Amino acid sequence: MNAPRPKVRIATTSLAGCFGCHMSFLDIDEHLFELVELAEFDRSPLTDIKHCGPCDIGLIEGGVCNAENVHVLREFRRNCKTLIAVGACAINGGLPAQRNHLDLEACLREVYMSREGLGEGGVPNDPELPLLLDKVRPIHELVRIDYFIPGCPPSGEAIWKFLTDLIAGRTPRLSYPMMHFD
Ligand code: SF4
Secondary structure (H helix, E strand, O other): OOOOOOOOOEEEOOOOOOOOHHHHHHHOOHHHHHHHHEEEOOOOOOOOOOOOOOOOEEEEEEEEEEEHHHHHHHHHHHHEEEEEEHHHHHHOOOOHHHHHHHHHHHHHHHHHHHOOOOOHHHOOOOOOOOOEEEEOOOOHHHHOEEEEEEEOOOHHHHHHHHHHHOOOOOOOOOHHHHHOOO
C-alpha cells in the first residue's frame, strides 16, 4: 500500500490589508474540504499560531505600513519556499498607499488631534505600538516574491486554481477571465 502523500504546509497573513483577500480565500467554499485533505495550516487567521514556521506556501495580503509588517514579511520569506503576493495591496500598496502623498505627521495630527473622542488629544505613542513607515510599500520592495495574484480581491476561484496548480507541482496559470485588476 502506498504511503499517504505528506500534506503541503500553508501560512497566510494580512499586513496592511482589510482581510478582504482572506474572505475571498474562504470563498473557495466546498473546495475547503478538498484543501484540508491536501494541506495543513501554519500561521494564519485560521489558526492560533503566532509565528510562521517552515512552510511550502505563504500567502500575503496587504502592503507594508509599519515595523511589525516588515518583521512578519521577513519571517514569511525566511520560512516559506514559495511566497505569493495576494491582491492589490500586497502588489502595489493598494488603498492604504493613498496616504503616500500626504505628510505622515500632518495626517496623524489631523486624525488624532483635530477630532473629538480620538487619541485623548494626542497621537498614540505607546511603545507597544509598531512604528509607522513614512510610506506604504508593496511587499516586493522588501523581499523576493515568487508569484502575484492580482485583484481587489482576487476571486476565490483564482486563489483555488493557483493553489491547486502549486500543490500539484505545476507552474500556476490563470486564464484571462480569472484575472481581476480592480
Ligand atoms: Fe482588501 Fe482589496 Fe487590499 Fe485585498 S487587495 S486586502 S480586498 S483592499
